[in-house]
Amino acid sequence: MQSILSNFALILFIAMVVTGVIWCLDVFILSKQRRRKADAALAEYDARTSKLTADGIKVDSNVNRAAIEQAHLRQPTWIEYSGSFFPVIALVFVLRSFLWEPFKIPSSSMVPTLLVGDFILVNKYAYGIRLPIINKKVVEIADPQRGDVMVFKYPKDMSQDYIKRVIGVPGDKISYENKRLTVNGKPVEYTPLDDYLDDQHPVYHKQFTEHLASTPHRILNTEGKRTLDLGAVENFPNREACDFSYDKFTCIVPEGNYFMMGDNRDNSADSRYWGFVPDKNIVGKAIVVWMNFGNPKRIGGIQ
Known part of the structure; x- marks a missing residue:
């Protein structure tokens, strides 16, 4: 007799769907929203930098622009982990559902x-x-x-x-x-x-x-x-x-x-x-x- 956790396949399927939905949501919606916010922040920074430069104040714009862009484009932790786990969970689900499954x-x-x-x-x-x-x-x-x-x-x-x-x-x-x-x-x-x-x-x-x-x-x-x-x-x-x-x-x-x-x-x-x-x-x-x-x-x- 071989017994395993009876609902493991269902748990794996739910985990794949949840992480997959989050991954898709980020790729097609959330990442674009972050991009727009980053562009708006950069535009605001550029305008401020131009004004300071016109007033004779020197600003290291390259370093500051990169930091602003990175801060706005950074994925929230829950999205980052979901995006990392999704392909792994999907691969395991496909392998054990259609190809091979291990048992003890x-x-x-x-x-x-x-x-x-x-x-x-x-x-x-x-x-x-x-x-x-x-x-x-x-x-x-x-x-x-x-x-x-x-x-x-x-x-x-x-x-x-x-x-x-x-x-x-x-x-x-x-x-x-x-x-x-x-x-x-x-x-x-x-x-x-x-x-x-x-x-x-x-x-x-x-x-x-x-x-x-x-x-x-x-x-x-x-x-x-x-x-x-x-x-x-x-x-x-x-x-x-x-x-x-x-x-x-x-x-x-x-x-x-x-x-x-x-x-x-x-x-x-x-x-x-x-x-x-x-x-x-x-x-x-x-x-x-x-x-x-x-x-x-x-x-x-x-x-």
């Missing part, structure tokens, strides 16, 4: 692919260009594919961003039995690996390479845990498309929705429990770990 992983649901403390970069345009704030898609580019690691708005609370792996796309029939996936009637292949030691908790997990579509990736299973905690399954839209039992479930992914699971299979709250992810909730595709201050070796691409 706070939980272990995607271990071993993503660890707690990983800073990841999410491609915001991989699945289409969306309007910021309202997250409405305006340009189609591509659809999520099985195996993609995707960030999305949690269907139960749109203020939270989650990150999971795409297991099923619209129309897929997903079955999970004895901790093994079957997609559209074809069992997914698993290759055993050495046990995985969880750094957060001194526990060994069974580790496998899961060959889902063209994206092999590692997943974990915890011995002693059931395939599904049936008591934790919630009511969710299109729940009738799923059939649950204590050792198995089967779901047919509705049109316009995706079935998501964490790689740490027995320690992940995902589509098995709270349902499908609508296309409108998609944020972007996770592409790289760009920093982990506790483990710099983590830097690299995400499989």
